[in-house]
Amino acid sequence: MARIACKFAVIQYMPDVIKQELINVGVVMHCPEQGILKARFLKQLQKITKIFTSVNINEYRNFKNIFNRHLKISSKELIDSKLNVPTSLIEYLDSFSEIELPKFIIKKPQPMLTENPLQKLDDLFNLYVFEEDRIDKREQPFVNTVWEKFKGAGLEKFIKKEIELPDFPITIDYGYQNGQLNLIQPIKFTDQFKDNFKEGLMWKDAIEIKNRSESYKDSPFYAVVKPPANPQKVGFSLALDQFRDYEGVEIVKYGTRQFNEFLDHIKEHGHELH
Template identity: 20%
Template sequence: MPERVQCEFFLIRYVPDVVKGEFTNIGVVLREANASSSRDANAVVRFTRDWSRVRCMDADADLGLLESLEGEIAERLRLGAADTKEVLPLLEDTLSNSVQISEARASLAENMAAELEQLMRMYVEPLKVKQERKKTGRAAIAGAMRSQFERAGVWGLMRKRIAASLYTRPGDPMKIDCGYRVDGGAANASGVIRLFQAVSLEGDVEAAKGLAWSAPQLREGVERVESARLELTAVVEPLRSISDAEDEAMERYRFGVEAMEREAIRVVTLNDLARAAETARLELRV
């Protein structure tokens, strides 16, 4: 039996009303307890994918902001060795009172990934009902995209729900699901911003048309703001997932793909996500 690693974990809690003190757990930070220094400590963080509890407690909760905290915490954990202050007290000092961190609790882990999954099931994720409604359309694509990037270990390093208005114009309501920057080398001195958007072509193709319409403005804005080239990727269902549908649905699917490709949007299916995630892993040096 492999020797277990002594760890400690902290629960990340959302507290919409600090006076009432009611909260729901939204994530877990797990780290080795007996590392000789913060430089040697292995630490991981995971947030929930199911925000139903948060929405029940606070219908106006900023879920985009809460999701972005996962990446911020992961980055600070990764860079914590270079800071003279301990990572978790730093987070407690900087996060607002609506997001709190519990006291440390001990655990013994065979490996960090498996222990993190177990802690998420025990303390964070809601109980699954037997007849849970299966996600479809854009929600299913976005969930699969997140799963692949998590499996590759890069989700915490990516930007999420990126406001298109940063690159287009104020008032633009579009949010891009996720993305990351690749600093330029000799062959690409200016760098590349890779953005990924889940687009369902099962029903109508308005989302595909909207992304295609926005692409030139996004491309110009990324070059102006980031001094980088934009590579925009749309993730769609495989064509065979609607192969039993009527001819009209097939025509809409092809129309949506062609509309995006005309604006130099790279279109990939769910079957290509693993390759995209592996590319991100290599480019982000995970």
């Protein structure tokens, strides 16, 4: 089998600009002859959860969303030899760098030859990022835990994923329709007072932006929250106070009767996705 000329680049994230620590979070590959332009990312940052705050995780999720959207839009042009457009990964990444994402760095692309580009992408990911089989499967991000509850209640056909608010850089995880869009955001609080306070402020900003949006100002906002082990000590109530009193906001505590009633409400009043 003939070997194919490709280029790849490692994608890095700097969660703290003061510490200047770079973490490999993904790999992007471009093989013009085969029309391949693919990226692979850490899915949920399981490998490095202990050093990430919820703000970092949201930054990372937002970057993945932007990058993948950009990739989808650009890939058709990049692999179409009839168009007068860039066909090298270097030119492509130069174009992508115009997007302002200062905490994310795409290293200089490297050439390579391979018989199987998609397998090579996996190999490079395992080499530069990590091998996902090593993840402790007993723990999963709270947003996934909530999704499993949706699935268990038979709500997949009602739930929309990854809802983007205009002018806000973080996607809302879930939503459902019942004549209007209802927004659902799982929020897991930590054992750090400072992180929880910042989390509350971030969602306060999100709700204020939502309320200024013509498309979303009337959309109810459900915060599905998982309290920390010691709520009083780490400012759980204070964090919620940042945004709980806004009109249209409802706090739903995970693992309670209230949460189960919320699932029943979606099943009874939600509209199926089309």
